[in-house]
Amino acid sequence: MTLQHDAVAGRSAAIRPDLRALVRDDRVHRTLYTDPEIFAEEMVKIFGGRSWVYLAHESQLPEPNSFLSVRMGLRPVIVTRDRAGALHTVFNRCSHRGATLCREQSGVAKSFQCPYHGWTFRNTGELVGTPWPQGYGEDFDRGEFGLHKVARTESYRGFVFATLNESAPALTDWLGPATGWLDYWIDRAPGGEVLVRSGAHRMGYRGNWKLAYDNAGDGYHPAFSHRSLLEMASRMGESKDMAYFGRSPDEGPMRTYMLGNGHSVIDQRPNYEGPGSFWANQRPQPGRERVEEYIRAEYGADADRLLDLCVGSQINLSIFPNLLIIGNQIQVVEPLAVDSTQLSWHATSIGGVPPEINTMRMRTQEDFPAFGEPDDQANFEEVQRGLAAPEAEWVFANRGLNVPGWQEVGPDGVVSSTATDELHMRHYYATWLDLMTPGGVR
Amino acid sequence: MSTEIPSRFADTSSWSYHIGNDYYRELSRQSELLREDWPESTTDELSRATSFLAGEARLVDEGRFNDWLELFTDDCLYWVPVTPGGGEPTVEVSHAFDDRRRLTDRVYWLRTGLAFCQIPASRTRRVIGNVETTVDPSTGDRLVRSNFVVHEFRAGVTKIYPGWYGHVLRSSSDGWRIRLKQVNLLDSDQLHENLTLVF
C-alpha cells in the first residue's frame, strides 16, 4: 500500500499544478472530471486510503462466515463475517501471484482457496496452507503471506464502512450529524430492520463519478432534468412528489443541510403534511388500489403509517464519497474509470410489516430508476462530453454564494440553505481537497 | 383465480386493482410454464407464432409504441426482471414491471419529447429465432418462447442485447393479445447503461 500510495502521489505532484488552484470558492477545474491521474489518486486516497468508504449493508452478510465481494475504489475486496460474526475486509487478491480468490458475488465460506495454485486463506485473511509446502524454504513464514487486510471495518447500524487509514477518526465522528439523518431513515422501519435482499439496478454512465455526487444533493435540476417524469405523472392529474421542485423551490420550505466531511442532505419532508401524505402523493404503482383497500380494511387507524412505508423517505442523504440514500434505496457510487461509473441502486425491504407493504415498496422502487434517473445520467454523459473542451476550464458551483439570507447556521452548528443552493458542492470539495492534499487527513 | 374488479377500477390504463396476491401467484405459474420442456409444435402453430412475434418486433423497432400498446390485454404485464429467469417479484425489483397503467405511462413518457435519455431516440432492430410454442393447459392461452438479439444505436454508440422472450397470448376477436411478455436479458443483473429502449 505504502509504495503505491507514494508512487501515485509523487508522480502526480511532479507534473500537475497544485490542486488548491483547481478548487476555488465558486468553481472547480474541468480536469477534476477528466484527468486520469487525478482519478487514480482519488481511487487511492478518497476511496479508502485516507477516508472511510461504504462497502455493504449487514443484511447482505446475514450469518456467520457470510461474504460479499465488492470494490473499494478499484480494489477488489471481500467483506466477511468470521465465525463469531465480526466484520472484516480483505483484498480479493491472492498474496502469491495476485489472482482474485473469490469469484462469486456472495455466499458463505470459512476459507477461500485460490483457484490458481491452491493457496488457502481463512476468511479473516490468514494463510492456512500452500500445496506441497516442501517447495518453500525453512524460513517461509506463513504469517507474512496473509491476505492484505483493510485496517478497519465498522458498521453504523447495519451500514458497513471500511478504511485503510489506521488513524482515521472513529466512524461515528466521520459521519457526524449525518448519523441523525441515517437514524431517521433506519427508524422508519419497525425495529430498525432494513433488508437488502433484491438484485440491484446496476446503472452505468460514461462520466466521472463526481457527476453523480454533484447531482445527489442538487435541488436545482429536478424541474428541468426530470421534466419527462413530471409530465408523465401529470397524465393522471396532480401528484405532489417532486412537483415542488418546479414551483420556485427557493420560496418553499425545503432545505439542504451541510453535515461536515462532505456529507449533506436535502429534506423534502416539509412539503408533506401528516400521516398518509407520502402515500397519497406517490406516482401510482402496479397494484396500488388493491393494496390500499386491503391495508385500510385490515389495519384501520394504522393504515396511513403502513402505506407511507411503501414510499420513499423524502430525504436525499449523501455520505461522502460513495453512499447516497435516495427514497428507500441504498445507492452506491462505484467508479470504474475517470469517465465511467456504476451506480448500484439497492432496493430495500423492511421487517415488521405485512408482506404486501414490501411488495408495494418494490413497485415504488422501480419507478425512479426507470423514468427519472436515466434522464440525469444522460445529462451526466453530456456534461462529460462538454468537458472535453480544454479552453472552457471551469465548472461553476456558485449558486447561492454571497446571496443574502440564504445560508443559516442552526443551533447545532449545521449550516443550511434553500434547496437550490450549490453549497453542497462547495462543501464536499473542501473535504475532497483536504483528502487529496499532502498531509491532509480527516 | 380472478378477483372481482370494482367497476370504478375497470379501466386498467388508469387503475390497478387487479394486481394482488392471486395475480403474483398466477404470474409465477406462467413464468414456470415458460421454462418447462414442451412437446414439439406443428408447422402451422409455429408459423403463426413466429409471424406474431415478427409483427410485434416491427412495431417496436419502428417506434410505433401506441400501436404496440394496443397489442396488450387489459390485465397485461410487460416484465423485464433484474434477477435472471425472473426471481421473486414480490420481494425483488425489476427493470420493468409494467401493468397496463405503467405501460401506458411508459409509452406516454417516451412520447413526451422531454426524456433526455431518449433524445436522440434509440434506433433498434431485433432478430428473433428458436421459436417454440405450446398451449397453457389450464387457461388455453398460447405460450411462445423465443431467443432475441436487439441491436441499439443511440448517441453515437451501438449496443447489443441478447436474451429470450416468453409470451403468453390470449385469443381475442381480432387475433392474439399479449397477456404477459417476459423479457429475459442474458445479463439482466449486471451493469447496463441507459436501459430505456423497449424490448
Ligand code: FES
Ligand atoms: S495466484 Fe493464488 S495460489 Fe498462485
Ligand SMILES: [Fe+2]
Ligand atoms: Fe435527479
